[in-house]
Structure formats: C-alpha cells, structure tokens
Amino acid sequence: MVASNEWGRVDDDGTVYVRTAEGxxxxxxxxxxxxEEGLALYTRKYDDLATEVSLLASRLESGAGNPQHTAELATQMRASLADAAVIGDLGALDKQLGELLEKTSVKKEEVAAAKxxxxxxxxxxxxxLAAEAEQLSTSTQWKASGDRLRAIIEEWKAIKGVDRKTDDVLWKRFxxxxxxxxxxxxxxxAQLDKxxxxxxxxxxxxxxxxEELSTSTDWGPTASKMKSLMxxxxxxxxxxxxxxxxLWxxxxxxxxxxxxxxxAVFDVRDSEQxxxxxxxxxxxxxxxxxxPANSLEEAKSALRDLQDKWEQIGHVPREAMRPLEDRLKKVERRVRDAEDAEWKRSAAESNPILLNMREAVTKAETALSKAEAAGNAKKIDEARQALDARREWLAEAEKSVQS
Structure with missing residues (x-):
C-alpha cells in the first residue's frame, strides 16, 4: 500500500521519495x-528543518543573530537540501535560505558601518578627553583639576574599540x-610651603x-597697635x-x-558717664x-548758672553728646534771641533819626487835620500825600534798625 502527499511518498517496499522541481x-x-507513519516522520523532519530556517531569519531580523554566523549556517543548510532526508517543499526552503543570505549581506554591511x-x-x-586634559594642564584649580584628571582615567578605561596605535598616540597626549x-x-x-x-x-x-602689649594701660595707642597687628x-x-x-x-x-x-576700666568710666x-x-x-519773657536778666543769670554746672558735671557717653548739646543750645538760643530783641527795641527807641522821623509824621498828621477842618481839597490831598510819604520813610527806617 502506498502513502503519499503533495511533496512525497512511501512505496510498498518502504522506499521514501521526495518530489522536487527536478523530479x-x-x-x-x-x-x-x-x-503513512513513515510519510508523517519524514514530513516532521521537513517541518523541523523549516523551523530552524525561520529561527535563523528571526534572530537576524531582531539583531540577536550574528550576520556572519547566520550566513555560514544558511549556506550549510542550503547546500544540504540536495541530500536532505525530508518530505516537504524544498524549493520554498531553498528560496527562503537564498533571501536570508541576501539579508545577511545587508546586515554585515550595517554591522561593519556600526563598528x-x-x-x-x-x-x-x-x-x-585628551584635549580636556591639555586644557587642565595649565589650570591652577589644583583640587578640582586633579580630581577631574583622575576621573578622566576611569572614563578612558571605559571607552572600547580604539585600535592600539591610535590609542597609544592619544594616551601619550593625555x-x-x-x-x-x-x-x-x-x-x-613647594613655593607655598616656603x-x-x-x-x-x-x-x-x-x-x-x-604679648608684650597685653599688659599696657596706654589704652588708645595700644588698641590701635593691636588692630594694626591684626x-x-x-x-x-x-x-x-x-x-x-x-600661633593664632x-x-x-x-x-x-x-x-x-x-x-574693665572703660566699664567704670561708662558708669560714671x-x-x-x-x-x-x-x-x-x-x-x-x-x-526770658518774664525777666530777661533773671533768665540770663539762670542760664549762666546752668552752664557752670554743665561744665562741672563732665563727660557723657559719646552717643548722648549730640542730643544733650542740641537741647542746651535751644535754651541758649531762646535767651539770646530775647536779648537781641531787647537790644533792638532799645536801639530803636533811642535812635535820633527815628525820633525825628516820628516827629515829622506827627506834624504831618496835624497838618492833615487842619486841612480837613478848613475843607480845602487841594491842601487835604497834599497833606495826605506828605503823611503817607513820611509814614513809609519811618517804616523803612524802623525795619533797617531792627535788621
């Protein structure tokens, strides 16, 4: 009894055949x-072979397969198809392996380019790294640059794929x-040590x-010298x-x-101040x-007494000197202003020029009264003008004396 399928058969005598394009x-x-069992066995062998080809193709496509090694295996498998003891579409496998070999060629070029x-x-x-080291060679940032040069060595070791000749030249630069x-x-x-x-x-x-100055009691000069020593x-x-x-x-x-x-000495002085x-x-x-408004003389006497006591009291803290002096000056200014006003008033009252001008104003006022009593309009106008002029002269004179 014969068992067969599309790609082969098993004869009555047990001979197993595969059908190919050549027969x-x-x-x-x-x-x-x-x-039938023999036919199934040889068909499974074909399926196993087809699976190997598919795995080779998948590994190459994913990048897991080495293109050179894949090409070698594909070549061997393709050559073995002529004697393969399997039943199946050997033409399809041959075509698939041919396409795989073409892809390995492309992959080889890609791998070579990537390398x-x-x-x-x-x-x-x-x-x-060598260029960076050359820049650092003139740096004066000793710690930072030294640390970086040590780090460069570790980075250098981690870089692979440089040919020995090129690597030696670059290492010499570094x-x-x-x-x-x-x-x-x-x-x-060394210079820093010196x-x-x-x-x-x-x-x-x-x-x-x-240490020699530490026992000095010449406080001011010694304090200045201590600051100078600092x-x-x-x-x-x-x-x-x-x-x-x-030493510090x-x-x-x-x-x-x-x-x-x-x-300690200044604390006592500060307490006194x-x-x-x-x-x-x-x-x-x-x-x-x-x-001073009540009695200028009494105010002047009280101020002199205050000034005497002020001088007898002595020094106060530096920060208090200005505010205290300002308050004293206000008192002195108040008495002095009253004294100046009194002097100007007395001077004005005894000034002969002012006395004459006040008398002239009085006479002008009398003349105006007489003209108004007589009813003479012309004389009234003349008298009024004369009075206005004398009053203006008197005001200017008083202002001059008071200034």
Missing part, C-alpha cells in the same frame, strides 16, 4: 511500520598633559609683640597647618588679655523753666 528523489527507507561608527565615536571621545599639571602643582605647593614658613616667622614676631596678621598669609592654629591661639590670648583689662548723662538731663529739665 523525485529517494531520501530513505521505511520498514518500521505502515507507510566603524563606534570606533570613530570612541576615538572622538578619547580625543576630547599622559603628557597630566604630567605637566602634576609638575606645576608640585612646584606651586611662603608658609615665611608667614610663620612673621607671625611669631606678631605674637611676641602682642592687619599684619591677615597680610602675612597662612603658616603651616601645624603652627597656624597654635597665642595671638588671640594676648589680645583678649589687653582688651579685657581695657573693658551714664551718671553724668542723667545729671545733665536733670539740668535740661530745669532749664525748661527759664523764661
């Missing part, structure tokens, strides 16, 4: 059972830049002078770390000793009762 080809022999681009990117990245920076930094800190030793010598002298201290720069804190402690202790003694302030405020409160 039937014997692919095996089946003796283990019914022909070339990755190499170019890697070279560019290392060139950028290494030279790093060495130049390290040399400059070493020179800087400067700090010099600063230490200066600060030793400052400490000695401050400026000298800042200008000297930092001493070596193991000396700086110790000695210098500060000497300053504290002097200023503590000075403060506060008492003086209260005393002067009480004087000023009493000065509000001085009223």
């Amino acid at each position: 039937e080809r014997v692919v095996g022999s089946w003796q283990a059972g019914a022909p 070339a681009q990755a190499r170019a990117d890697a070279v560019a990245a290392k060139e950028a 290494s030279s830049a790093r060495d130049a920076f390290s040399k400059a930094r070493g020179s800087h800190f 400067q700090r030793e010099a600063a230490k010598e200066v600060k030793l002298k400052i400490v000695a002078e401050a 400026s000298d201290w800042k200008a000297a720069g930092r001493a070596p770390r193991d000396s700086e804190d110790n 402690g000695q210098f500060r202790a000497a300053q504290d000793k002097f200023f503590a003694a000075r403060s 506060l008492d003086n302030k209260k005393a002067k405020e009480q004087l000023l409160d009493s000065a509000d009762k001085i009223d």
Whole structure:
C-alpha cells in the first residue's frame, strides 16, 4: 500500500521519495511500520528543518543573530537540501535560505558601518578627553583639576574599540598633559610651603609683640597697635597647618588679655558717664523753666548758672553728646534771641533819626487835620500825600534798625 502527499511518498517496499522541481528523489527507507507513519516522520523532519530556517531569519531580523554566523549556517543548510532526508517543499526552503543570505549581506554591511561608527565615536571621545586634559594642564584649580584628571582615567578605561596605535598616540597626549599639571602643582605647593614658613616667622614676631602689649594701660595707642597687628596678621598669609592654629591661639590670648583689662576700666568710666548723662538731663529739665519773657536778666543769670554746672558735671557717653548739646543750645538760643530783641527795641527807641522821623509824621498828621477842618481839597490831598510819604520813610527806617 502506498502513502503519499503533495511533496512525497512511501512505496510498498518502504522506499521514501521526495518530489522536487527536478523530479523525485529517494531520501530513505521505511520498514518500521505502515507507510503513512513513515510519510508523517519524514514530513516532521521537513517541518523541523523549516523551523530552524525561520529561527535563523528571526534572530537576524531582531539583531540577536550574528550576520556572519547566520550566513555560514544558511549556506550549510542550503547546500544540504540536495541530500536532505525530508518530505516537504524544498524549493520554498531553498528560496527562503537564498533571501536570508541576501539579508545577511545587508546586515554585515550595517554591522561593519556600526563598528566603524563606534570606533570613530570612541576615538572622538578619547580625543576630547585628551584635549580636556591639555586644557587642565595649565589650570591652577589644583583640587578640582586633579580630581577631574583622575576621573578622566576611569572614563578612558571605559571607552572600547580604539585600535592600539591610535590609542597609544592619544594616551601619550593625555599622559603628557597630566604630567605637566602634576609638575606645576608640585612646584606651586613647594613655593607655598616656603611662603608658609615665611608667614610663620612673621607671625611669631606678631605674637611676641602682642604679648608684650597685653599688659599696657596706654589704652588708645595700644588698641590701635593691636588692630594694626591684626592687619599684619591677615597680610602675612597662612603658616603651616601645624603652627597656624597654635600661633593664632597665642595671638588671640594676648589680645583678649589687653582688651579685657581695657573693658574693665572703660566699664567704670561708662558708669560714671551714664551718671553724668542723667545729671545733665536733670539740668535740661530745669532749664525748661527759664523764661526770658518774664525777666530777661533773671533768665540770663539762670542760664549762666546752668552752664557752670554743665561744665562741672563732665563727660557723657559719646552717643548722648549730640542730643544733650542740641537741647542746651535751644535754651541758649531762646535767651539770646530775647536779648537781641531787647537790644533792638532799645536801639530803636533811642535812635535820633527815628525820633525825628516820628516827629515829622506827627506834624504831618496835624497838618492833615487842619486841612480837613478848613475843607480845602487841594491842601487835604497834599497833606495826605506828605503823611503817607513820611509814614513809609519811618517804616523803612524802623525795619533797617531792627535788621
């Protein structure tokens, strides 16, 4: 009994055939059972082969498959189709494998281009790091630049795909830049050590002078000198770390000793000045009762008495001096203004010119009265004009005397 399908058959004697475009080809022999079972077995073998081809194509398409390796397998599988012991559409598999090989060629070119681009990117990245290192080689930001150069080494190691020759050239650039920076930094800190030793010598002298001044009671000049020593201290720069804190402690202790003694003395003085302030405020409160309008002489006498007591009281705190002086000046100004007004009034009353002009006004007023009594219009007008003129002259004269 014969078993067959579109792509092959199993004969009565167990011979297995596959149909191809070139005709039937014997692919095996089946003796283990019914022909249908043999046909099914050889058909499954075809399906397994077709599945392998589909998997190769899928892996290539997804990028998981290596194009070169895929091409090698596809070539081997395509060559094996002529002897494949399977029943199925071998022509379709041959076509599928041919298309797969064409795709591997395209993928190979894409992979080669990607590798070339990755190499170019890697070279560019290392060139950028080398250029950055060359810029940092002249930096004086020692810590930040040193940290960055160390970080560049780690970044350099992480960059792959640069050929050895190019990598060696770029590394030489980076290494030279790093060495130049390290040399400059070493020179800087060597010079800094010298400067700090010099600063230490200066600060030793400052400490000695401050300790000598710490017992002085010449408060003003010594305080100025202490401030000057502080400026000298800042200008000297930092001493070596193991000396700086110790020297500062000695210098500060000497300053504290002097200023503590000075403060104690000034506290006593400030207390006295506060008492003086209260005393002067009480004087000023009493000065509000001085009223030149009642009696100028009594006001002047009271002011002289206040001024004498003021001088006897003594100094007040600096911040209180101006307000107190301003209040005193108001009292003095009030008495002085009254005195000036009195003088001007007396001067005006005894001034002969004013006396004559007042007499002339009186005569003009009399003449106007007589003219008005006589009813002579012309004389009335003349008398009135004469009176107005004399009154105006008198007003100007009085104003002149009072100014």
